[in-house]
Structures are given as structure tokens and as C-alpha cells.
Amino acid sequence: MTSLAGPDTAGSPSTTRAVRTDPMLPREFVVTRTRQDTRDTYTLELKAADGAPLRFAAGQFTMLQAFGVGEAPISISGDPACPDLLEHTIRNVGSVTSALATAPPGTVLGVRGPFGTGWEVQDGKGGDVVFVAGGIGLAPLRPAILELVAQRAEYGRVVLLYGARTPEDILFGDDLHDWARKHGIVVEVTVDNGQHAWRGRVGLVTQLVSRAGFDPSNTLAMVCGPEVMMRFAATALADRGVRPERLRLSMERNMKCGVGLCGHCQLRELFLCVDGPVLSYDRLAPLMARTEL
Amino acid sequence: MQTIEQYLPQHPFFGGLDASTIELLAGCAVNVHFHPQDYLFHESGPADTFYVVRRGRVSLEVSSPAGPRVVDVAQEDDVVGWSWLVPPYRWMFDAKATSEVSAVAFDATCLRAKSEADPAVGYALLQRVAQVMLHRLQSARIRLMDVYGGNDD
Ligand SMILES: Cc1cc2nc3c(=O)[nH]c(=O)nc-3n(C[C@H](O)[C@H](O)[C@H](O)COP(=O)(O)OP(=O)(O)OC[C@H]3O[C@@H](n4cnc5c(N)ncnc54)[C@H](O)[C@@H]3O)c2cc1C
Ligand code: FES
Numbered sequence: 001m002t003s004l005a006g007p008d009t010a011g012s013p014s015t016t017r018a019v020r021t022d023p024m025l026p027r028e029f030v031v032t033r034t035r036q037d038t039r040d041t042y043t044l045e046l047k048a049a050d051g052a053p054l055r056f057a058a059g060q061f062t063m064l065q066a067f068g069v070g071e072a073p074i075s076i077s078g079d080p081a082c083p084d085l086l087e088h089t090i091r092n093v094g095s096v097t098s099a100l101a102t103a104p105p106g107t108v109l110g111v112r113g114p115f116g117t118g119w120e121v122q123d124g125k126g127g128d129v130v131f132v133a134g135g136i137g138l139a140p141l142r143p144a145i146l147e148l149v150a151q152r153a154e155y156g157r158v159v160l161l162y163g164a165r166t167p168e169d170i171l172f173g174d175d176l177h178d179w180a181r182k183h184g185i186v187v188e189v190t191v192d193n194g195q196h197a198w199r200g201r202v203g204l205v206t207q208l209v210s211r212a213g214f215d216p217s218n219t220l221a222m223v224c225g226p227e228v229m230m231r232f233a234a235t236a237l238a239d240r241g242v243r244p245e246r247l248r249l250s251m252e253r254n255m256k257c258g259v260g261l262c263g264h265c266q267l268r269e270l271f272l273c274v275d276g277p278v279l280s281y282d283r284l285a286p287l288m289a290r291t292e293l
Numbered sequence: 294m295q296t297i298e299q300y301l302p303q304h305p306f307f308g309g310l311d312a313s314t315i316e317l318l319a320g321c322a323v324n325v326h327f328h329p330q331d332y333l334f335h336e337s338g339p340a341d342t343f344y345v346v347r348r349g350r351v352s353l354e355v356s357s358p359a360g361p362r363v364v365d366v367a368q369e370d371d372v373v374g375w376s377w378l379v380p381p382y383r384w385m386f387d388a389k390a391t392s393e394v395s396a397v398a399f400d401a402t403c404l405r406a407k408s409e410a411d412p413a414v415g416y417a418l419l420q421r422v423a424q425v426m427l428h429r430l431q432s433a434r435i436r437l438m439d440v441y442g443g444n445d446d
Contacts, residue, residue: 135441165441192436194352194363199391202352202366204432211370226440 023259026065026110027054029086031103037089038169041136042101043077046086046109053083054111057118058143059250059278063258064088065110066099073255073273074100075140076114080147086111089139089171115258117278119144119248124220128156130212130242132233134163134205134225138171140250140277141224145175149183159186159212163205163229167191167198186213205229209236216241222278224250231288234281244282251276251284297322297397304345306372306421314414321403327351327390333373334384340376341401349394353386361387365429375422377401 028049035043048054054062056076065071078087090101103109121129121144129148133141148155160179164170170189179185188208190201201208206229221242223233230249237247253265253272260274268287270276297319301307307315325344327333333344333351344351350368354361364386367373373396376384382401408415 163441165439169441192439192441194366195360198363199350199352200366201368202363204435206435207428207432228435228438228440232435 023112023115024257026063026071026112028108029111031105031107031109033105034101034103037171040093040101041089041091041169041171043087043089044100044103044109045078046088046111047084048086048111049108054086054114055083056080056114056143058121058147059118059140060114060116061140061258061277062086062088062111062113062115063255064090064100065112066096066103067108067110069099070096071110071112072096072100073115073252073258075250075277077139077142078146080143081150089136089142091136112258115273117274117276119222119250119278121148121220121222123246124148125151125154126156127218127220128214129158130209130214130219130221130237131158131160132162132205132209132221132223132225132237133160134229134233135165135169136171137223137225137229137250138162141222142172142175144222145179145185149179149185152183156218157186157214158184159214160188161205161208161212162187162189163208163225164189164191166193166195167200188212204232206232206236209233209240217243219246221247222250223248227252227288234285234288238281244285245280247281248278249281249284250278294324294395297324300347300397301345304370306345306425310417314417317407317411317414318399318404318418321400321407322397323400325396325398327394327396329390329392331390331394333388333390333394333396336384336387338384340374340382340384342374343377343399343401343404344373344388345397345399346371346373347395347397349390349392349396351388351394351396352391353388355386361389366391372422372425375426377404378419378422 029046030049031044032047033045037043058080061073061075063071064074074088077089090097092098092101131141176187180187190203190205194202219242221237223230251272255273256262256264258273260271265272301315346367351373352363353365354363
């Protein structure tokens with residue numbers, strides 16, 4: 001995967017030149033809409049205060065800052081074809097994500113990036129594509145799915161396997177419906193805990209891999225979710241015959257600078273903010289198996 | 294619809310079994326059908342049947358004061374129930390059809406008798422059930438970790 005790290009270079013060269021040359025300087029973005037997706041997860045729509053688009057590759061993240069509270073790496077969940085609208089889907093787990101997720105319209109947030117490597121979904125053209133998402137992991141995959149559906153005819157069978165904790169935690173319900181109905185994506189959703197009136201699947205998302213309809217010898221697979229789930233999903237996909245170099249995962253580690261300077265995100269020889277977050281399984285497998293990282 | 298003898302050899306659970314073993318097992322089997330909300334079996338009931346789902350969905354449930362909790366869902370080509378193989382041969386869960394369900398039902402007493410008469414058949418069955426149990430156990434363990442709910446560090 002090519003590293004796409006670095007500040008946004010889009011737009012006319014005369015605007016925001018200072019911002020673009022220093023990746024440590026945040027640009028100001030205004031929250032235009034806050035939508036509550038689930039009990040603890042919110043999607044923010046943001047517009048750049050300077051009006052310049054923020055072009056990004058599916059899979060990249062920004063360092064998103066709530067002024068006076070702190071900064072967190074958050075993947076972009078919007079459409080790469082709409083760089084005027086920045087979308088982030090945020091799960092409230094602590095102080096920074098709480099301030100970000102619940103920021104009301106009108107709030108000004110700081111944005112650095114986009115940073116990191118992308119999914120490069122176009123590598124799957126001419127073959128089958130499998131997405132495996134767990135929990136909030138569907139958010140970083142959404143831009144790749146949107147990119148794919150924009151050129152649906154170029155891909156073979158497309159399967160999305162999505163695991164959530166409960167039916168109430170399922171993200172992007174309308175999208176899931178559209179992707180299945182309008183774009184012929186096989187969408188399989190499973191939950192860990194199927195209370196109430198849930199009539200869908202219950203069980204681990206990795207269990208869906210063995211029965212999903214795709215040709216492993218000609219498949220690009222993308223996996224995003226909690227690390228434990230990704231390890232099992234990657235093993236299941238490799239067992240089905242997906243080649244490790246065609247199997248991509250998005251790795252999360254604590255991040256500070258986002259540009260390969262501070263070492264916070266180090267995973268052995270890799271700096272996940274620039275070498276990742278999206279990496280192929282042939283590089284990751286030896287690192288994921290070790291406990292002392 | 295295929296006959297049981299035609300269907301079983303293509304099913305992953307019975308994969309690798311020779312024709313005579315399949316024929317032997319098919320002798321214990323009948324085709325059955327359930328409507329939505331029908332129960333295949335009830336918790337604590339005698340585990341006298343083993344099901345292979347041909348079509349439809351079956352949810353394995355536990356009743357609780359807050360209503361039924363679904364612990365697993367079986368669908369096309371899944372097998373339902375292993376309590377028939379291990380004493381005291383009693384179901385642990387309720388199994389309820391949540392759609393029209395077609396299944397192959399094996400008479401457990403018949404299967405156990407054939408397994409005892411021919412230990413090679415018994416071993417082959419045990420190996421296959423153990424594989425299903427292993428996958429479900431691994432899945433249950435990972436689900437216990439609640440990886441989506443909290444911090445997976
Ligand atoms: C490349 C990358 C992309 C990310 N994309 C997204 C995204 O799109 N949406 C999103 O909601 N989050 C995303 N995250 C995770 C997000 O950055 C963290 O949840 C955030 O930094 C936590 O900060 P906090 O101050 O709110 O919580 P803290 O106070 O730092 O932590 C609160 C609790 O949450 C736990 N926690 C911290 N980080 C994580 C994590 N990554 N996963 C699970 N638990 C965690 C802590 O251990 C602690 O128990 C991403 C992380 C990375 C590295
Ligand atoms: S976050 Fe600083 S080096 Fe990666």
C-alpha cells in the first residue's frame with residue numbers, strides 16, 4: 001500500500017498554504033450536522049472553514065481535535081467522491097471522543113490530515129471483493145464500499161459480512177439496505193447478542209466467512225474491527241484460500257503526531273500512522289501473533 | 294427436492310463418508326417441515342433427534358424473565374443439536390423455527406444403536422459433531438470477550 005501520509009494538497013495553491021505545509025497545524029472545520037447512530041456512536045458532518053476540499057483516500061484518518069479537550073485519530077467515514085463534506089463516525093469511549101461525538105452543529109473542530117494508507121479497493125477490480133467489519137469497524141470501510149458501488153460493474157461478487165454487539169448497535173442501516181438492494185452486494189449481518197425481536201443471525205462474524213459466496217483465488221478482502229476479531233477473520237479468510245497479500249486490515253494504536261515523528265503508534269518496525277493503518281496480512285501476520293509488542 | 298440419500302453426501306457435515314455409511318445413516322432419517330414459531334425441541338426435553346437444516350432458520354433460545362434470548366441461529370446446511378450424542382441426552386436450549394424450515398431429522402436412538410454396532414461409524418459421527426462443537430465453543434468464547442462492547446486492548 002502506498003503511503004498517502006501528509007497534509008491535504010487539494011484545492012487552489014493560493015489558499016491555506018501555511019496549513020498545508022505544516023501537518024501539525026490543524027485546519028478549522030465547522031460541524032454542520034450531528035447524527036446519533038446508536039447508543040454510543042455519532043456521525044459528524046463537517047465543512048472546512050476556508051472552503052477548501054479535503055481530498056482523501058478510503059481508509060485514511062484525520063487527527064480530529066476538540067479544542068481545549070484533546071485530539072484523537074478518527075477514520076473518515078464519508079464518500080471520497082465528495083471531498084467538500086468531511087464525515088466522521090465516532091464511538092464515545094472517553095474524554096476526547098465524548099467531546100467530539102456530541103459536538104453540536106456550529107462547533108469548530110481542528111482537523112489534521114488526512115493521514116495514513118488507504119484500502120485501495122480498486123485493486124479488487126475484475127475479481128470478487130469481501131469486506132468483513134466488526135462494530136465501529138464498518139465506519140472506516142464505508143468510504144471503500146461507496147467507492148466500489150460507484151463503479152460496481154467493474155467488480156465481481158461483493159460480500160459484506162458485518163458483526164455487531166446487538167441489533168441496536170448496527171451502524172448505517174440505510175446504507176446496508178441500499179448496498180444490498182441497489183448494488184447487488186451480499187450483506188450478511190450477525191450480532192453477538194440477539195435479544196428482542198431480532199430474526200437475523202447470531203454469532204461471530206468470522207463464522208460467516210466459511211459459507212460466503214466468493215472465489216478466494218481471485219478475491220480482495222478488507223477487514224476492520226477490534227483486533228481480536230480481525231485476527232480470527234484474517235485466519236478464516238486465509239483458510240478459505242485468500243492470499244495474504246490480497247487481505248488487508250486496518251490497525252489501531254495510540255497516535256499523537258500522525259506523521260511518523262513521535263513513535264506512539266509503533267508496531268515493531270512499523271509506524272502505523274504512516275505505514276498503516278491499512279496493511280496487508282503478509283506484513284501483519286507475524287506481528288499480530290506476538291503478544292509483546 | 295432431492296431425496297435424503299442424494300442430499301446427505303453433498304452436505305459438509307457428511308463429507309468424506311463412504312456411500313454405505315451414508316446409506317446406513319439415511320436409514321435413521323426422515324424429512325420434516327416446521328412453520329414459523331414451531332419448536333423443534335424444548336429445553337430439558339429428551340434429546341432424541343438430530344437435525345440438518347435444509348432450508349430456513351432456526352433460533353436456539355433460552356427463556357429469561359426479560360423474554361427469550363437468542364444464543365445462536367442455524368440456517369441452511371447447519372446442524373442443530375449435539376446433546377443426542379452425550380448422556381444424559383437432554384436439550385440445553387429451545388430450538389424454534391423463525392421461518393418455514395425444511396430439515397432432515399435423524400432418530401438419535403437409531404444413530405446411537407448404529408454407532409455402537411459399528412464403532413467406525415460412531416467415530417466418524419463423533420469426529421464431525423466434535424468439529425461443530427469446537428467451532429461453536431470458539432465462537433462463544435470470543436463472543437464472551439464482548440470485543441465490540443469494550444476495549445479490546
Ligand atoms: C487509525 C485510527 C482510526 C480510528 N478511527 C476511529 C473511528 O473512525 N471512530 C472511532 O470512534 N474511533 C476511532 N479510533 C479510535 C479512537 O482514536 C479512540 O477511541 C480515541 O483515541 C479514544 O480517545 P478518548 O480520549 O475518547 O478515550 P481515552 O480516554 O483515551 O480512552 C477511554 C477508554 O477507551 C479505550 N480506548 C482507547 N482507544 C481505543 C480504541 N482504539 N478502541 C477501543 N477502545 C479504546 C481506552 O483503553 C479506555 O478504556 C481510531 C483509532 C486509530 C488509531
Ligand atoms: S503517531 Fe507519531 S509516529 Fe505515529
